[in-house]
Amino acid sequence: MNNVLNRLVKLPKTIWEFYYEGFRNQSKWSRQLWLIILIKLFVMFFILKLLFFPNFLKTKYDSDQERSDYVIDQLTNPKKSIK
Amino acid sequence: MIENLDLSLVDWSRAQFALTAMYHWIFVPLTLGMAFIIAIMETIYVKTNDPAWKKITKFWMTLFGINFAIGVATGIILEFEFGTNWSNYSWFVGDIFGAPLAIEGIMAFFMESTFIAVMFFGWNKVSKKFHLISTWLVAIGSNLSALWILVANGWMQNPVGMKFNPDTARNEMDNFWDVLFSPTAVNKFLHTISSAYILASVFVIGVSAWYILKKTNVVFAKRSIVVAAVFGLLTSLFTVMTGDNSAREIVRDQPMKFAAFEGLYNGSKGAGLVALGIMSTSEGDGTNENMKDFNFKIEIPNMLSYMAYLDGNAFVPGVNDIIKGYTDNDGEVHPPVTEKMEMGRKAIAALKAYKAAKKIDDTVGANEAEKELKANFKYFGYGYFSDPYEVVPPVSISFYSFHIMVGLGMYFILLFVLCLVYIYKGNVVNKKWFLRMAIWSIPLAYLASECGWILAEMGRQPWVIQDLMPTMAAVSSIDSMSVIITFFLFLLVFTGLLIAEIKIMLKQIKIGPNHGGN
Numbered sequence: 001m002n003n004v005l006n007r008l009v010k011l012p013k014t015i016w017e018f019y020y021e022g023f024r025n026q027s028k029w030s031r032q033l034w035l036i037i038l039i040k041l042f043v044m045f046f047i048l049k050l051l052f053f054p055n056f057l058k059t060k061y062d063s064d065q066e067r068s069d070y071v072i073d074q075l076t077n078p079k080k081s082i083k
Numbered sequence: 084m085i086e087n088l089d090l091s092l093v094d095w096s097r098a099q100f101a102l103t104a105m106y107h108w109i110f111v112p113l114t115l116g117m118a119f120i121i122a123i124m125e126t127i128y129v130k131t132n133d134p135a136w137k138k139i140t141k142f143w144m145t146l147f148g149i150n151f152a153i154g155v156a157t158g159i160i161l162e163f164e165f166g167t168n169w170s171n172y173s174w175f176v177g178d179i180f181g182a183p184l185a186i187e188g189i190m191a192f193f194m195e196s197t198f199i200a201v202m203f204f205g206w207n208k209v210s211k212k213f214h215l216i217s218t219w220l221v222a223i224g225s226n227l228s229a230l231w232i233l234v235a236n237g238w239m240q241n242p243v244g245m246k247f248n249p250d251t252a253r254n255e256m257d258n259f260w261d262v263l264f265s266p267t268a269v270n271k272f273l274h275t276i277s278s279a280y281i282l283a284s285v286f287v288i289g290v291s292a293w294y295i296l297k298k299t300n301v302v303f304a305k306r307s308i309v310v311a312a313v314f315g316l317l318t319s320l321f322t323v324m325t326g327d328n329s330a331r332e333i334v335r336d337q338p339m340k341f342a343a344f345e346g347l348y349n350g351s352k353g354a355g356l357v358a359l360g361i362m363s364t365s366e367g368d369g370t371n372e373n374m375k376d377f378n379f380k381i382e383i384p385n386m387l388s389y390m391a392y393l394d395g396n397a398f399v400p401g402v403n404d405i406i407k408g409y410t411d412n413d414g415e416v417h418p419p420v421t422e423k424m425e426m427g428r429k430a431i432a433a434l435k436a437y438k439a440a441k442k443i444d445d446t447v448g449a450n451e452a453e454k455e456l457k458a459n460f461k462y463f464g465y466g467y468f469s470d471p472y473e474v475v476p477p478v479s480i481s482f483y484s485f486h487i488m489v490g491l492g493m494y495f496i497l498l499f500v501l502c503l504v505y506i507y508k509g510n511v512v513n514k515k516w517f518l519r520m521a522i523w524s525i526p527l528a529y530l531a532s533e534c535g536w537i538l539a540e541m542g543r544q545p546w547v548i549q550d551l552m553p554t555m556a557a558v559s560s561i562d563s564m565s566v567i568i569t570f571f572l573f574l575l576v577f578t579g580l581l582i583a584e585i586k587i588m589l590k591q592i593k594i595g596p597n598h599g600g601n
């Protein structure tokens with residue numbers, strides 16, 4: 001019982017060490033991959049999402065009612081295609 | 084009242100979606116398939132205790148890791164596009180897929196941060212068994228995380244289990260199980276993941292063949308080939324089966340897509356299957372009526388009827404039959420497209436009338452409009468067309484992508500069988516032509532996989548949601564210039580990622596299994 005409790009108490013430290021050691025002992029190419037992941041996430045979330053991909057309906061309207069009205073208006077006033 | 088729709092906006096939005104989806108799909112299937120191949124290899128290691136199998140497992144795990152790291156999160160871009168470029172569609176679909184996709188995201192995050200970490204950091208730190216279980220959980224988890232997005236795609240091809248709410252203009256889930264277990268979704272999920280197993284098997288065989296040609300790591304390569312060829316052969320047969328089921332489902336729910344990918348303009352009883360053909364380009368006649376469909380074809384008589392309905396004499400509708408209306412083999416009458424267009428227009432007008440009546444609290448008017456909407460809702464999307472031939476997808480693209488995919492599927496079966504025969508006979512090392520062919524099969528596996536998506540998505544045009552919402556009604560009213568700019572930005576980012584992937588992979592392959600590490 002004591003043993004189990006002891007292990008439970010130590011669990012956060014064990015997990016921390018597991019990840020810490022894991023990251024520390026990575027090879028050079030693994031570090032390169034992490035760099036690529038971080039750059040990719042930065043470009044995606046901080047450049048593309050923030051600057052180029054606002055949620056159209058959320059930024060344009062404040063309530064769901066307005067959004068519904070807008071989409072119904074769009075759907076019921078079909079546009080004629082132009083080339 | 085009729086506004087003009089800038090077609091270049093629709094085209095650029097589609098081009099952007101196609102670009103990002105196809106790039107995303109370069110990374111996904113290798114992850115889905117390789118995870119299982121690694122799990123099988125590690126199982127052999129744990130069972131046999133042979134350190135050579137540990138080395139094999141670790142090497143392929145390294146390549147898996149590279150592909151995973153570069154591909155991870157590339158799919159989120161598609162969600163950005165839904166919210167910005169396709170807001171009418173996103174709103175119309177409702178919140179149905181929002182919650183499951185979010186749960187999937189959270190599940191994937193925890194799975195990745197725990198079990199993938201154990202896979203890579205856990206050698207010698209956790210027990211062999213726990214490590215093996217983690218590897219299997221990564222394989223199962225990553226495949227399951229493809230489930231919801233494929234169910235969502237299945238719903239768009241065959242919308243079931245929902246009810247349209249005219250107050251909000253959103254679809255609401257009526258029956259969760261109908262959505263999850265719709266035959267379209269089930270076949271799509273199984274076909275997609277099993278095709279990914281083929282791709283990963285071909286990848287492992289191709290890379291191993293390179294080692295054998297270079298005369299290094301030959302034993303390692305042969306063992307890898309055996310695992311991949313057995314796995315690939317079994318899953319190929321399953322892929323053919325699920326693909327065949329998909330096609331049989333499509334002939335009922337999306338007959339126009341079926342007619343397009345079979346290149347069938349004029350249907351008939353006892354229709355023949357065009358196994359090989361070159362489509363005519365003489366599309367001078369806008370109605371396709373007198374169009375000569377093929378310049379050259381090899382046709383197997385009655386086969387198409389048999390494959391579609393398991394009856395060699397059954398009637399298979401062609402493009403023109405669907406336009407003009409037809410009665411199917413179960414006696415169900417499918418009205419001509421002009422009639423569907425009329426009903427669609429009524430549905431659209433009824434939605435407008437419903438909204439107007441609600442605004443002035445006219446309950447009777449609203450009820451009547453709702454009734455009219457319900458009666459015609461099935462063909463809501465047809466109301467946007469002005470010419471019945473607008474419902475025809477690009478036939479040649481559908482036909483060629485389907486035939487390339489199926490042809491390559493047959494070729495991969497042959498490849499897997501030959502691998503096993505040569506390994507069994509012990510002469511694979513001398514079969515240089517075969518080893519070269521195996522290496523060149525890697526890009527072919529990607530081609531087959533991308534063709535599958537081209538077929539599924541081009542073949543369903545002009546719909547984003549079958550019969551309910553055409554592509555042109557789904558786009559947001561945004562400036563097409565911003566879509567053009569982001570198209571090129573994506574092209575840049577994804578091409579950069581792909582180059583990084585290929586470079587790091589090739590480097591790691593050159594280093595080989597003896598010096599690999601995490």
Ligand code: HEM
Nearest residue numbers: 271274278281323326327329330489492531532535536539
């Ligand atoms: C050999 C027999 C095959 C048959 C009969 C077959 C049939 C089909 C059909 C009918 C679809 C369209 C499904 C839809 O539009 O909803 C499809 C899609 C697809 N196929 Fe195949 N296929 C075969 C082989 C392959 C192979 C070898 C691969 C790749 C290695 C592959 C990958 C895909 C993918 C990724 C899709 C898109 C996802 C989907 O819609 O299921 N298929 N296939």
